[in-house]
Amino acid sequence: MNTLTKNSLRFILFACVQALIFNRLEIGFGIHLMVHPLFIMLLPFEIGVFPLMTLAFVLGAIIDIFSNTYGLHASSLLMMAFFRPIIFKFYSPREGYDPIKEPSLIDMGGRWFFFTYGYLLLIHHFWYFLIEIFRVDQFFFILQKTILSLVFSYLLSILFQTFLMKKSKAK
């Protein structure tokens, strides 16, 4: 399967899974499960910054349409896409990224994935809840929602990858 078909299939999968399943799950304590940022994370290393941001915007807008958030998901995914190249550059290995590999837990290892995805998801979640609530006097509620959602979304993303993905083979 080449990269284009693989990522198009993933786009549809993530949009459907997030819009129809995870948007509806209610755990309590303000936890809001979001797996669709994983799609932006798993796009290939060599993707340009413009297609990356456009894809993030479109995926976010589709999820917005399904959950009546009118641009909130688009805005926060865009934020994440903007910071992805910056954080990837910061955590890049000495010899640069191997273009055959994918930026996933299985290909890049736990330590690398933990930090990069952790920071990106933190940016995404914090921006999302900040814009959603948008009140200074509820700042601790924003933090509570961000951190709890972050932990659960993160665990869910790891589960997703361990069950559904295989190691990329060298050509």
Add this chain to the structure above:
Amino acid sequence: MRNLFAFFKRFRVFLFFAFLQVIALSIYVRYLSFPKNQYLTTAGAFTAKILETENNFTKHFNLSKNNLALQKENIRLRKNLPISLYRIDRNLLKINDTTFKQQYAYIPATVLYSTVTRRNNYFTLNVGWKQGVKRDMGVFSDKGVVGIVHNTSEYYCVVKSVLTKDINIDVMIEPIGLFGLLKWDGKNARRGSITGISNDLHIKKWSKVVTRGGSGIFPRGLAVGRVESIKGIEGEPLWDVVVKFSENFRTLQRVYIVKNLMIEEQKALEANIPLDEEEE
């Protein structure tokens, strides 16, 4: 000029990002208060179709419970029918008079999609402007008030539920008739609060909260919930009243939309009120 191009070239990534971000946020802000069209909401034809298909599978989950609730409502209404009343005065004549005129009509609807955990929660219903639904109509269920219609498409509509930032339904506390605005703080889907209740009158716990019907969106006396706790706000002569909603928004499936047949008349009259210049 060359400097300008150099500037654009240098910051093109950030400018593109800012451009898209401005689009997303401006749509968000505009749609929260006044949605222009239905394409970006769940009332859009494509989205609503998918949600309806999904609802066809999931609607059976709460069927027996819902039927029971509807049966209870039927019993309550049936008790007031002439056939279940005993007539004491046999000599009364029945006169068709003009004292009563129909003011409110109701449109039944099914909830296709709903959320309760966001800051602003919405419902998608399976009726639209073809069925006579318009923006700013009230929505309620057999247990209590649910929300206000936010946006309609041809066959579907999106309802702003009680669980949104600026819902502001005018409600009153029943036996004493104090009234204020219903608000929701975004935390608990079972509790809201009323603002603007002055603290010179004592409010009993668990007294009923109903709609006031002042703005013509809801008829007077629809249930909202019950007063759960009363606290004084520091520095203001007001009560902070916490209301426990009588409706559980998580399991909501059948609702009615209120159609006020005299709303045009009320609006035309209210448009003639001159603006208070001191308030401006």
